[in-house]
Amino acid sequence: MSTHVTDELLSAEVDGALSASEAEAVAEHVETCAACRRRREQMRGTARAIADLPLVEMPALDLSFLPRAPAAPVVLTPARWRPPTWVAPVAAAAALLLVAFTFGPALFKGNRGANTSAGVAAPQPKAGASAEDSRLFDVPAGSLSGAPAPGAVAPGAANGLQAGPGRATTTLDAGGTQSYPEAGGLVLRIGPPPSSVGTGHTVVFNMEAEAGQPVQLSSLYIQVRQGAATGTVARSTAPALGGGGRAGLSASWSAADLGGRTAPGDYQVEGHAVLADGRDFLVSMTIHVS
Amino acid sequence: MDEDQLVERCKTGDGDAFRELLERHQALFFGLAQRITGHREDALDAMQDSCVKAWGAIGGLQGGSFKSWMSTIVARTALDRVRARRPATPLETDLGVIPLPDPRPGPETHALAHQRVEMIESALAQLSPDHRAIVLMRDLSGLSYEEIAEGLGVPLGTVRSRLARARMALQQELLQRDPGILEALG
Numbered sequence: 467m468s469t470h471v472t473d474e475l476l477s478a479e480v481d482g483a484l485s486a487s488e489a490e491a492v493a494e495h496v497e498t499c500a501a502c503r504r505r506r507e508q509m510r511g512t513a514r515a516i517a518d519l520p521l522v523e524m525p526a527l528d529l530s531f532l533p534r535a536p537a538a539p540v541v542l543t544p545a546r547w548r549p550p551t552w553v554a555p556v557a558a559a560a561a562l563l564l565v566a567f568t569f570g571p572a573l574f575k576g577n578r579g580a581n582t583s584a585g586v587a588a589p590q591p592k593a594g595a596s597a598e599d600s601r602l603f604d605v606p607a608g609s610l611s612g613a614p615a616p617g618a619v620a621p622g623a624a625n626g627l628q629a630g631p632g633r634a635t636t637t638l639d640a641g642g643t644q645s646y647p648e649a650g651g652l653v654l655r656i657g658p659p660p661s662s663v664g665t666g667h668t669v670v671f672n673m674e675a676e677a678g679q680p681v682q683l684s685s686l687y688i689q690v691r692q693g694a695a696t697g698t699v700a701r702s703t704a705p706a707l708g709g710g711g712r713a714g715l716s717a718s719w720s721a722a723d724l725g726g727r728t729a730p731g732d733y734q735v736e737g738h739a740v741l742a743d744g745r746d747f748l749v750s751m752t753i754h755v756s
Numbered sequence: 757m758d759e760d761q762l763v764e765r766c767k768t769g770d771g772d773a774f775r776e777l778l779e780r781h782q783a784l785f786f787g788l789a790q791r792i793t794g795h796r797e798d799a800l801d802a803m804q805d806s807c808v809k810a811w812g813a814i815g816g817l818q819g820g821s822f823k824s825w826m827s828t829i830v831a832r833t834a835l836d837r838v839r840a841r842r843p844a845t846p847l848e849t850d851l852g853v854i855p856l857p858d859p860r861p862g863p864e865t866h867a868l869a870h871q872r873v874e875m876i877e878s879a880l881a882q883l884s885p886d887h888r889a890i891v892l893m894r895d896l897s898g899l900s901y902e903e904i905a906e907g908l909g910v911p912l913g914t915v916r917s918r919l920a921r922a923r924m925a926l927q928q929e930l931l932q933r934d935p936g937i938l939e940a941l942g
Contacts, residue, residue, distance in 0.1 A: 477920035481894065483901055511938030512927045515876045516895035518941070524786035527804055529778075532771025532811060 471495055471502045476509045759822050766814045774811055781823050785830045788897055792834035792889050794881055798841065802834040809833065827897040828907025831889050835908075838885040875937070879929035887922035894919055 471479075471492050478484050479492050496502045757765075759780075765773035778785070789806070790799035806829045817825050880888055893899045893907065901915045908915070930937050 472920075473924050474917050474920040477923050478916050481901070481919075483916065508927060508938040509923060511941035512923045512930065513891075513895045514941040515926070515930060515937070516880070516891050518873075519787065519791070519876060519896060520873060521783035522787035522790055524782040524803065525800060527778075527800070527807060529771070529775060529807060531808065532774055533769055 470499065471505070473505075473509075476502070476506050479506065480509050480513050763814065763817055763822055766811075771811075774807075774814070777822050777826075778807065781826065784823070784897065785826060788827060788892055789830050789834040791877070791880060791892055791896070792831060792885065793838050793841075794888075795841075798837050799834065802830065802837045805837075806830045806833045824897070824899055824903050827893065827899055828903055831893050831897070832907050832909075835885055835889045872937070875933045876930065879926055879933060882929050883922060883925050886918065887925055890915070890919050891922045891926060 475484065475488060475492055479489065484492060496506060757776075759777060762773040762777050766777070785806070786799060786803055789802045790796060793799045793802060806826070810826055810829050813829075880891075883891070889908070890904060893904050894901075899907070901912055901919075904919075905912045905915045910918070927938065
């Protein structure tokens, strides 16, 4: 290169952005040209002047348009869930269960009343309990069959039975709270029922789980048993993920979903709440219609 | 968590991951926006717009550096804001910001360094917006020629020639203020 190196080549040389042939020509010329060596140093100094500028503290921006991260569900290790604690929590869960059960006159003509009793099935501490547990939910919704189990259960008076002409509303322990310190401070609440309950033929389960950390309430099912027959008549539509530490599920069914079955007998309703670690609560009650 | 992981989380709708990415480089991004626009308020608006654009487009970021990618968005947005501004608006040479402590050691006293920074900022402010943008994208943000070309929407050859002209214009401004400054910096 006999003439001086252009500004563009010097600039690109500073950045290492020359082709091999360009780089070779520039290097050859600069080695013998003091003026271009000086220009190259000035070009480097110019680039360095900008590179050395200090960082600038940024004022706060409005980033409210950004969604918050969905929190990961808590995974509680089964080892932290000591067996002795199951007795009290599950019993308490039953006490917390709230059911608004309203029978309409069209379904139960001549209904002389309804008796109910609440109980808790054996807790299900099995690992990896599935929401599709076939033992519990072995009959498709609406296909309930089989004869009602004979015999009445405990009188409903103790359960707050309110009887009226052709109509009975039963409320079992209207809500409550139970804490489980062993499970990361998990708190379970049942009820109260939503305001829409009570307009007819509806059974509603509400369950809320709260913890000091994200918690998942995986499912809530309502099942009806008549004798040996069972049927799932309602389930929550999606797991409730409580990223903020609180998750709530609601599931309800209409008495009409029983396929018009109005025969007196025992109807068993089960709520199945499965926590994130697979531990589940099975809360059941028997409703006797006579 | 590294930046690639954060970018992937952004793509799933995790706004907190975007906040973290922004926080890591915000001083660089804002310095870029402020020096291109020459105005603090414009820079803030440009940053705000850039964040909205980036969040909407981050699904298309494939394998590249978030810092570089976001820098091109900030530079382009700031440049658009300057072009939309009234021509008579004077630039702020004293940008009125608080420089963060510079971790790089140097033999100069703090006062001397501060004086030099002011001189460079003043020289930079005399360049055209296009020239300011390209030298800042290359020498402050460290973008490659290819990244600059993509960010500004110009051919690679234009980047090379425009950058050379911008550096020469800056060099003249600097030499007018201090004939010995480039040797000191080189």
